Amino acid sequence: MIVETVVTTVTPAGKPHIAPMGVREADGAFLLMPFLPSSTYDNVISTGCAVVNFTTDARVFAGCVTGRREWPTVPAHRVPCVRLADTLAHAELRLASVHDDAQRPTLVMECVAHYTDAPFTGLNRAQAAVIEGAVLVSRLAMLPREKIEAEVAYLSIAIARTAGPREQQAWQWLMDAVNDFFARPAVAARVLNEEAL
Ligand SMILES: Cc1cc2nc3c(=O)[nH]c(=O)nc-3n(C[C@H](O)[C@H](O)[C@H](O)COP(=O)(O)O)c2cc1C
Structure with missing residues (x-):
């Protein structure tokens, strides 16, 4: 199953980057598949970490694809990265391995910690x-x-x-x-x- 999430990463200088991305979970790892070129890919390769945010705030998805990429973030707990300030849950991830591909590599991310941040209020x-x-x-x-x-x-x-x-x-x-x-x-x-x- 692919879950539509918001992936947060940071540049080596610590600047947050926010991108909607479909992720798969397999054996406790999360698989990210960014199309190249990708800031998310570059940031994960540089910093070795990312956060997957599980949010029902559809504005973040619509905002990011229409040029509204600035959403409030707060520091993650266990990896040097950020998460969305307003998210229902998030998983803090560390890069485990990369399956290279010229168009769409796979980043295999080990889940360091999984947090529930707010209650899920139902499907809409x-x-x-x-x-x-x-x-x-x-x-x-x-x-x-x-x-x-x-x-x-x-x-x-x-x-x-x-x-x-x-x-x-x-x-x-x-x-x-x-x-x-x-x-x-x-x-x-x-x-x-x-x-x-
Ligand atoms: C629901 C949704 C799912 C998406 N899933 C992916 C994905 O799996 N891989 C990808 O490269 N882009 C995906 N996109 C498009 C990215 O969000 C967009 O291209 C973004 O800018 C990624 O590039 P970046 O890493 O340079 O920010 C998705 C967009 C939406 C709205």
Whole structure:
């Protein structure tokens, strides 16, 4: 199973970096698979650690893919890294090994400690829709317009019926990015790609 998380890392100078990432857990280790080039990859290779944050704050996912990468962090306990200040749980990780690949290496991360930070308050369809929408926005330049419009129409149903203020805000950021892309596809694609670097 792949779990959609927010991975926090730091540069060698200690500057936090935040990126949504799907992670797998296997035999007590977490597998991170960043597409290169990747700041997350560079930071893990440099510092040897990362934190996987389990959050239902869909704004972080939508924010990161629309250029809003600044979210409050606090120091991790057991590794020289940071975690999201507002997360339900987090796992503090140390690099165990790297499976090299020119496009998408696998970082095998040993779990040093796993913390519960807040209670899980239940499943929400709008949060899942925002995650799907964030993936869609990160692929705008690769998808046909009809597919984007069809997915937005479908995901909008869950937003309209079940979103709270956070999910509405997150969805608005995503829709602004989709509308910008359709208005000026060449410029929007370049901005999105630069943000992914
Ligand atoms: C739900 C979700 C899951 C993602 N999973 C991955 C992933 O597994 N690997 C990856 O490289 N990027 C993934 N992305 C895209 C990254 O968040 C984005 O490209 C980010 O900038 C990673 O690059 P960085 O390490 O340079 O920040 C995902 C995005 C979303 C919204």
